[in-house]
Amino acid sequence: MRADHLGCYGYDKPTSPTIDALCEESAVFEKAIAHASSTLPSHASILTSLLPHHHGASWENRRALPENITTLPEVVRQAGYSAAAFTGGGQLDPIFGLTQGFDPYEVLPSDALGPTARRGLEWLDSLDGDPFLLFLHTYQVHHPYDPSPDALAVFEESYDGPFPDSISVETIKAINRTDQALPASDLAHVIATYDAEILEVDRVLAGFFAELKARDLWDSSLIVLTSDHGEEFGEHGFVGWHSHTLYEELLEVPLIIKFPGGQFAGRRVDRLVRGIDIAPTILKAIGSRVPPEFSGIDLTALWSGREVPPLLAVSRLDRVDQARVSSIRDERFKLLRPFSRRQRLFDLAEDPDELWDASGNHPLEVGRLLETFEEILATREAPSATEVDPSPELRRQLEALGYIQ
Template structure:
């Protein structure tokens, strides 16, 4: 099949404001769009996010470039796809030759600060680069500087302390200390982990969606045990897992609400671009998977994105065209009126230029999952022979509003008709009726790959030193080793 000309979008919008706004970027780790209530979910999980969407803009089809934390954040901070920035399970450090969003905003005169609950977003991976101040996950652990009774009460869920609570306390302290309408604007980034497996939810939020109490400790939250078949989970178990996830989301949403209420009282929101999104989604039993590993289904790729600014964004705006999450990189640079926003990186994309009447339709979005060496090694601790070719493989996908084609390094390709099969349960890769569309999507994916430019030179994971015992243990707790 001959491929028609394929061109990525290239349009430029320069925004002007009397005073450059502050930018607050909140990443709610592992939140999938279809569990957010303003995206049509059956449970009222996110009244705070819903309110921001009503006061600003909601993007209904946002696709992340990677289905797990490290490469997704690297894309968010560089405007590049994983192939371009090179961060993966085989290469866990962002090259110092690649400029980051925080670096460029620093150069543009912004005061930059980062708060991360996730050990993958930290100094050890290079994702702290450019932040004038950066507070990593060790700063927010609930067990830090607490007495014995408080530690026990947390385990029994009698104490509501959490990483989110501690993070927001420090964020507000920083803002009260350093934000001054007469001084330079600030860029604040924060990553929250309440919706990252394993979930630990205050008891009152578990009761929010369940009429009957259950012992959440009996529900398996280890994806390696489930996927390798070491631990079986019933339909009821998976329903309870989803309930725990929703409860964690509701709790995190309430903490974000507390943060925004405080900002409103301080008058900070009057000239602040507020962005709430996620780095990737979460599997809750779909496709025989839990957590966020080994696939490129929409359960992992489609994330929420809402933004608010009183003068830059018309309240109640909804954008239904699909977009890439990491176009936030260029959007933020243009809002900040950074000089580098003219031509470099993804500088031609400004998401705030998209309206219902004047959208530029990108047509296709893309995502990558490089070979899962860390995940495979961990799974083989439970089953030494585990080597499912559909799962232990590198993946790439191209997605349109109608179709998705997933390329597998081990030949387990997939093709879905999204309008009739949004849950991606009927693989049409062998369907002769779909052959023309499959060929077209293969062609688009190949041509897109030809546009990517690798911009990194650095060691593989075997050459990196993970000699920090606390970091290694934290990653083990989160299911990475």
């Protein structure tokens, strides 16, 4: 889910009434960066507070998260919490190692949030009041876009172009195979199906949040709503796709944290923050230790009055096993190291759409970011290889999600 399609991030269509209300009770991070534009490496960064370069989990490289890496659920369990995950599988299949610390870790047969949230509630009801970490994951805001007719009708009065109301992975692949730009009305239709999927997730969240309140869990709970990557709608040549570039439409994700007891409600944070900061923030908030190898920060430090140096966000394309397909950005500049061409620098203040290489105008920034990137990479050893061999069934599921070309 890209951040800019939510009302509380400035979107002008009604995708997210429930999430917008959650924002009112939360700290909202307006510039949160994912560490990859695909599911497995980005989730692994959230759960380990490590960069993809350091945890190694990657679908494209057929690598699982190594067993010796510490995960957020492992730490909270040591602090006396129960921890469960209910996921849509695919790149989060148990063979990729994100199961570490979760018990149970279940893969739901549907990619929709509804059944996943129901399983989460059943698990909560089995706990007998123990403190818990519940991780819910859905592919609903992900191609294929298959919204209900009534949700789609919220975003589209009529459409008589060539595409159906359900946008399959095959349709998206066909759109992206041609060199011609998609006509504006067809692009608007594809975006309407995406927005309708967000609304459907929002409706499920309304029910889920009501169930938490009915169990008297709302006020005391810390709730994080985020995403592992965005989606491209023609900004850099593709429609309805991700995992192929590191442009901001794929890396800027929502990050909304409701702290217990209404703390920090309504706070808007415009500084750059990262997926690796989520786990340390959760651990600090529950009074738990933060493992020294976690590389993010407790985000509440940003408004504690203490001086926090500007953060840098490093992301990696889930395509090759080298550091060279990576990006590093600060508040203004972003250095992209593509696979086959020389690096490019974007001045996001002057060129937020990332269209012009500004490296000629800012050679010092190129040098500074390259050097910092190498320094950050050198802070940890490269991860040990944990190769996996997906079963035929998992390969079929990943194909349906568009992850096998």
